[in-house]
Amino acid sequence: MKVNGIPTRSIRSLDGGTAVEIVDQTSLPYHYETRVLNDWRDCVEAIANMRVRGAPLIGITGAWGVVLAAKEDPENAALLAAADAIANARPTAVNLSWAVHRMMGALLPREPSLRFEAAVKLAEAMTQEDVLTCRAIGEAGAPLIADLYQKLRRPVNILTHCNAGWLATVDYGTALAPIYAAFERGTPLHVWVDETRPRNQGLLTAWELAQHGVPHTIIADNAGGQLMQQGDVDLVIVGADRITRRGDVANKIGTYLKALAAHDNDVPFYVAAPSSTIDWKLTDGKRQIPIENRASSELLSVRGIDSTGRIAAVQIAPVEEAVANPAFDVTHNRFVTGLITERGVVAPTDLTSVFSDKLLPEGGAS
Numbered sequence: 001m002k003v004n005g006i007p008t009r010s011i012r013s014l015d016g017g018t019a020v021e022i023v024d025q026t027s028l029p030y031h032y033e034t035r036v037l038n039d040w041r042d043c044v045e046a047i048a049n050m051r052v053r054g055a056p057l058i059g060i061t062g063a064w065g066v067v068l069a070a071k072e073d074p075e076n077a078a079l080l081a082a083a084d085a086i087a088n089a090r091p092t093a094v095n096l097s098w099a100v101h102r103m104m105g106a107l108l109p110r111e112p113s114l115r116f117e118a119a120v121k122l123a124e125a126m127t128q129e130d131v132l133t134c135r136a137i138g139e140a141g142a143p144l145i146a147d148l149y150q151k152l153r154r155p156v157n158i159l160t161h162c163n164a165g166w167l168a169t170v171d172y173g174t175a176l177a178p179i180y181a182a183f184e185r186g187t188p189l190h191v192w193v194d195e196t197r198p199r200n201q202g203l204l205t206a207w208e209l210a211q212h213g214v215p216h217t218i219i220a221d222n223a224g225g226q227l228m229q230q231g232d233v234d235l236v237i238v239g240a241d242r243i244t245r246r247g248d249v250a251n252k253i254g255t256y257l258k259a260l261a262a263h264d265n266d267v268p269f270y271v272a273a274p275s276s277t278i279d280w281k282l283t284d285g286k287r288q289i290p291i292e293n294r295a296s297s298e299l300l301s302v303r304g305i306d307s308t309g310r311i312a313a314v315q316i317a318p319v320e321e322a323v324a325n326p327a328f329d330v331t332h333n334r335f336v337t338g339l340i341t342e343r344g345v346v347a348p349t350d351l352t353s354v355f356s357d358k359l360l361p362e363g364g365a366s
């Protein structure tokens with residue numbers, strides 16, 4: 001697919017698999033820049049430094065890293081060492097280890113001299129598989145949005161977190177795939193885009209949506225709950241980095257909080273992901289999924305600041321004027337453990353008894 005002259009393709013092989021071209025996402029949303037990876041070590045660096053990111057794309061980049069390793073030295077010792085370094089470039093997205101394991105499972109039984117050719121073939125197949133899988137995710141999810149539109153008879157407001165668009169996969173995306181599919185079929189919709197501190201992948205989502213002309217509004221990560229409470233979110237769709245066999249989902253930090261808010265406001269909360277994101281060995285996500293801890297320096301700067309100090313992300317005017325910067329929100333008492341007052345710590349429901357002397361006969365406070 002091409003949008004605004006830009007191919008919606010985040011990775012492709014060059015020269016028969018002897019090099020790989022990626023979109024360097026650390027340059028977005030300022031500049032659209034591609035980068036050529038000639039060596040498996042470039043793939044490790046690109047994954048670790050998030051030039052490529054998003055579970056499916058990390059996996060496919062890892063697969064091409066194995067191709068480049070087989071090109072350099074197909075002998076077992078070198079290939080296994082490279083595969084190990086690639087698989088450990090980032091810990092949470094299971095797609096990376098899945099892709100490297102799948103590649104090595106196909107290569108090791110072969111003669112070293114035949115490994116590069118076999119690697120290219122399999123990596124190309126996996127790359128195309130990802131495209132088709134993500135397109136299928138879009139097809140599967142689009143009716144959810146269309147059905148909501150039929151019920152609401154107004155643009156469907158969808159909240160998403162981080163970036164799970166075509167930049168996070170080879171093409172189409174996962175969480176954004178149903179949104180693109182519904183939008184292209186003419187379903188009126190609008191997307192609330194969590195900026196997603198600290199790496200602000202929401203700016204990537206806003207950039208993608210702007211290229212496609214999809215109405216959207218960038219919001220602070222903390223605004224989602226308020227928007228849900230005021231009925232401005234009809235659906236949440238997020239991506240995933242690892243899903244356990246019982247459906248526990250690891251996704252970008254902040255996803256859990258959105259799920260809590262969605263649950264509390266009866267907002268449907270969907271996770272879009274290919275089966276390559278499912279880790280069938282795991283059951284209990286909280287206990288078993290490795291959570292990546294990144295450099296604290298990421299918190300100390302705000303990416304995406306242009307020369308004017310503005311967060312540089314193109315934004316298509318929302319379908320209708322939408323409050324996008326609420327300054328306060330309301331927390332129901334069931335989430336308040338206690339209130340610290342001059343008469344000690346008081347359970348919210350005990351306030352009227354502890355301060356009964358303050359209450360006037362008509363129930364007003366003195």
Ligand SMILES: CSC[C@H]1O[C@H](OP(=O)(O)O)[C@H](O)[C@@H]1O
Pocket residue numbers: 053054055056161162163164165168169173174175201238239240241251252253
């Ligand atoms: C389609 S998977 C996208 C998934 O990956 C992102 O993490 P990161 O940007 O750190 O690679 C985020 O969790 C997205 O939901």
